[in-house]
Amino acid sequence: MKYLAAYLLLVQGGNTAPSASDISALLETVGAEVDESRISTLLSELEGKSVEELIAEGNTKLASVPTGGAAAAGGASAGAAAGGAEEAAAEEKEEEAKEESDDDMGFGLFD
Helix, strand or coil: CHHHHHHHHHHHCCCCCCCHHHHHHHHHHCCCCCCHHHHHHHHHHHCCCCHHHHHHHHHHHHHCCCCCCCCCCCCHHHHHHHHHHHHHHHHHHHHHHHHHHHHHCCCCCCC
């Protein structure tokens, strides 16, 4: 990921075709370790493609990724229901804690 970020920074800075030495030099300025084989793999993958093409391709791939967020249907009513559920769950945990306290049969952890 850092190699791609360095490549994109160089392109944004005006270098339309960053070389392996350009990417390596940029990463070394921030103290990052450089793996030349990863840089060469990245450059071979990006060869002949423009940044705009890569971003457009990435956007189509991201469109199929589920985001996991669903809008709450009831808004305030959903929040009130959740509050009641939390209180009930807290009461159950307290009861379970009382029951579990007798499970040690009188033996402590360091006895």
